[in-house]
Amino acid sequence: MPAKLKLSFSKTSPKGDVATICLIGKNGEIIPHLERNIAAHLIRTMALAQFTGKFGKSLMIYTDTNSYLLIGTGDKLASGIEAEKLGGKLFSALNGTASKMGWMPDHKLAPTVLADVLFGANLASYHFDRYFTEKEKDDVMVRLCVGGEALDENVSVYQDRQALANGVFFARDLVFEPANKLYPVEFANRCSALSSLGLEVEVLDETAMEKLGMGALLGVGQGSRRESRMVVMNWRGGGDEPPFAFVGKGVTFDTGGISLKPPKGMEDMKWDMGGAAAVTGAMCAIAGRKLNKNIVGVIGLVENMPDGNAQRPGDVVTAMSGKTIEVINTDAEGRLVLADALHYSETRFKPHAIVNLATLTGAIIASLGKEYGGLFANSDDLASQLEDAGRQTEEGVWRMPMGPSYDRMLKSHIADMKNIGGPYGGAITAACFLARFVERTPWAHLDIAGKAWSDKATATVPKGGTGYGVRLLNRLIDDWQGASVSHKWEQSDD
Numbered sequence: 235m236p237a238k239l240k241l242s243f244s245k246t247s248p249k250g251d252v253a254t255i256c257l258i259g260k261n262g263e264i265i266p267h268l269e270r271n272i273a274a275h276l277i278r279t280m281a282l283a284q285f286t287g288k289f290g291k292s293l294m295i296y297t298d299t300n301s302y303l304l305i306g307t308g309d310k311l312a313s314g315i316e317a318e319k320l321g322g323k324l325f326s327a328l329n330g331t332a333s334k335m336g337w338m339p340d341h342k343l344a345p346t347v348l349a350d351v352l353f354g355a356n357l358a359s360y361h362f363d364r365y366f367t368e369k370e371k372d373d374v375m376v377r378l379c380v381g382g383e384a385l386d387e388n389v390s391v392y393q394d395r396q397a398l399a400n401g402v403f404f405a406r407d408l409v410f411e412p413a414n415k416l417y418p419v420e421f422a423n424r425c426s427a428l429s430s431l432g433l434e435v436e437v438l439d440e441t442a443m444e445k446l447g448m449g450a451l452l453g454v455g456q457g458s459r460r461e462s463r464m465v466v467m468n469w470r471g472g473g474d475e476p477p478f479a480f481v482g483k484g485v486t487f488d489t490g491g492i493s494l495k496p497p498k499g500m501e502d503m504k505w506d507m508g509g510a511a512a513v514t515g516a517m518c519a520i521a522g523r524k525l526n527k528n529i530v531g532v533i534g535l536v537e538n539m540p541d542g543n544a545q546r547p548g549d550v551v552t553a554m555s556g557k558t559i560e561v562i563n564t565d566a567e568g569r570l571v572l573a574d575a576l577h578y579s580e581t582r583f584k585p586h587a588i589v590n591l592a593t594l595t596g597a598i599i600a601s602l603g604k605e606y607g608g609l610f611a612n613s614d615d616l617a618s619q620l621e622d623a624g625r626q627t628e629e630g631v632w633r634m635p636m637g638p639s640y641d642r643m644l645k646s647h648i649a650d651m652k653n654i655g656g657p658y659g660g661a662i663t664a665a666c667f668l669a670r671f672v673e674r675t676p677w678a679h680l681d682i683a684g685k686a687w688s689d690k691a692t693a694t695v696p697k698g699g700t701g702y703g704v705r706l707l708n709r710l711i712d713d714w715q716g717a718s719v720s721h722k723w724e725q726s727d728d
């Protein structure tokens with residue numbers, strides 16, 4: 235049954251039917267230290283159950299007076315992903331107990347390790363139940379009380395993880411929302427609420443975008459009764475230094491427009507704003523963590539609908555950069571939104587680097603499945619740091635090629651470019667299209683079409699909206715080492 239996690243800290247065990255949580259190493263070591271007779275009973279029961287302390291495995295043992303929830307840690311428990319996964323397994327096991335209450339005595343874990351265990355348990359507890367009118371009878375809190383001296387709610391490492399979890403949850407909520415509830419104006423309103431964290435939030439309406447010449451973005455939304463928006467979220471934690479820029483595609487629903495998608499599976503297109511959700515969640519986490527860096531998040535919000543005013547195949551639009559685009563396929567709309575958002579971000583903020591995220595192409599899923607986000611970049615430095623951040627957060631990215639031969643596929647006979655290439659390499663030609671709207675800044679494009687939504691749950695990620703990208707971007711900022719442009723693919727008439 236779904237349940238949310240309530241964490242508390244206390245030097246003594248709470249009263250009631252509470253399971254004492256014991257960590258069991260691969261050699262059978264029991265942590266914390268227990269009375270000899272209790273320890274002997276647990277060891278005998280483990281032997282009978284053939285419980286060896288394998289990582290993530292659990293066993294519930296009862297005595298006449300108490301209950302003990304055993305969680306295997308395998309070899310020595312390390313901070314990071316390993317500890318987070320253990321936390322996810324711990325939450326799942328505790329959720330399966332009758333009382334859903336656990337007491338975690340002093341396990342002598344390092345503060346970072348314990349914080350990561352609790353972070354993983356917190357991530358695993360997420361579920362989206364906003365539109366159930368009747369909640370399940372057993373939809374209750376899982377209560378976990380933590381003892382010892384290593385950690386409490388005032389320790390900075392714990393507060394940091396909590397802020398990061400809040401950002402992930404914010405992104406997941408956005409991705410789960412149906413399109414009749416979360417449309418561009420409502421999405422912008424939810425971003426505005428983040429000003430309570432110290433973010434400066436600016437919302438550009440259609441009139442403001444028209445004055446700026448954002449014909450590419452506005453063309454996508456012109457077939458919808460829902461007005462388009464652009465949101466700028468600014469975190470000023472780094473003095474006068476240039477910011478990092480995160481840019482997100484926010485198509486709150488994508489019918490394909492006049493190039494209408496097949497009906498089967500179209501309901502999934504409510505999460506075609508996964509890139510914007512990731513950027514928004516990342517900014518929520520950045521503000522909550524009070525990072526001493528300057529970061530700006532820019533998201534383009536549109537709804538792609540096929541009414542009588544909708545953009546047609548063959549139309550030509552003019553982007554904010556002044557470049558003209560022949561729209562061959564109205565279902566290749568996300569890149570049009572990003573074209574204006576990227577140019578706006580670069581010219582207004584002159585950032586250190588730009589990373590954009592978008593559920594951009596089905597072609598990236600054909601290439602990489604759902605194991606990685608596709609990474610395209612004009613900077614080897616930036617690409618390398620994103621790859622490293624992906625390994626540390628398990629939000630992996632895989633670098634894909636770019637180059638003039640792909641870029642030439644975008645040639646139009648009546649405008650500066652088409653919005654699609656040929657029948658092959660669709661994720662790559664989409665990236666080449668975006669590269670034309672970044673002039674001189676280290677830039678990376680993450681195609682997260684296979685990562686924003688998951689068909690199955692993992693230890694810390696639910697089935698459905700994943701919040702992918704929030705942790706990746708935060709890790710990138712934490713470990714930033716600078717970057718320069720190493721590739722600039724010139725357009726060719728060949």
